[in-house]
Amino acid sequence: MNKVIDINADMGEGFGRYTIADDERLLDIVTSANVACGFHAGDPRIMGLTVEKALKNHVGIGAHPGFPDLIGFGRRDMSLTPLEIKTDVLYQIGALSAFVKASGGHLQHVSPHGRLGNLAVKNREYAQAIVEAVLSFDSSLIIITEPGELAVEAEKRGLKTAVQLFADRAYNDDRTLVSRKEPGAVIHNQETVLQRCLKMVLEGTVETVSGSEIEVDGNTLCVHGDTAGSVDLAKEIKATLIEAGVEVRKLEEWL
Incomplete structure (x- = not known):
């Protein structure tokens, strides 16, 4: 039996007139898209357009909720209460879901962004708050995360979990990612x-x-779509995996 893997990328992470990655070309390659929901990046126009393009390419769509931190791109520490985490995540899932529904699609997953995602791997309260938000919205959604508290809490509450590997990020010995503040992190x-x-x-x-x-x-x-040469790299990664006999398919088709 062939190995199966999903390839995902963060999408819609511009704001107003500004864009970061070449989402249109990436959507020809990836099988799942984590779409920014307006808190760390994205706006209604970008969200709507990204969703439409993802559906056109038959790409699985996920909410990519982050901290309310446009200036810091959701990568700065914020000390929020569990209620704030739950309601912020629910708000963002709901916002993206409106665009998905209006375009005739459905959400596949939730993938916490940046520092929110990092903290949820280690902080049980943050993990529980995210799980509560997802459960209150749609218990069929898949949670994409790294091994840790969020995966444990999601599985404990009956949610499907997809463990994420990182193509171009360095790992520490404890399976966490090397901080972007450190040399060699990417x-x-x-x-x-x-x-x-x-x-x-x-x-x-x-x-x-x-x-x-x-x-x-x-x-x-x-x-990661925001690194130099990301589109060509993503294309080569997919081609290399397929050549090695790996099936590349979106999560909801096989997980």
């Missing part, structure tokens, strides 16, 4: 990225910044 060498992706998907291992090899087991591979 891997730019294409051949290195391709080999790491093959090893993660086919062998379930990855080399850390210390040179150790750790086990990783994931359902979806994240490619």
Whole structure:
């Protein structure tokens, strides 16, 4: 039986007249899209257009809720209460869902963005608040996250969870990502990225910044659209995986 993997990317992360990634070209490659919901990036026009393009390309659509932090792109620490987390996440899922419904589609997943997602991996209260928001909206939604508290809480409450692997990010020995504040957090060498992706998907291992090899087991591979050459890299990653016998399909088709 062939190995199956989903490839996802963050989408719609511009604002007003500003854009970050080439979403249109990425949507020809990825199988799932995490669409910004207006708090860390995105606005109603960008959300609507991104959803329409994703549906046209038969890409699974997910809400990408983040901290209410447009200036910091949702990557700064914020100390919020569980109620604030729950209601902020619910608000953002609801906003994106309106555009998806209006375009004749449906939501596939929820993928917390940036610092909110990082904290939910380690902070049980944040994880529980996100799970509560998802459950109160639609218990059929898949949660995309890293191994940790959010995955544990989601599975405990009966939600499907897709563990995320990162194509171009460096790993620490404890399976967390190297902070973007540290040198080498993002891997730019294409051949290195391709080999790491093959090893993660086919062998379930990855080399850390210390040179150790750790086990990783994931359902979806994240490619970052806001790094230089991301479209070409995503295309090569997909082609390399397919050539190795891996099936690339959106999550709701097989998870």
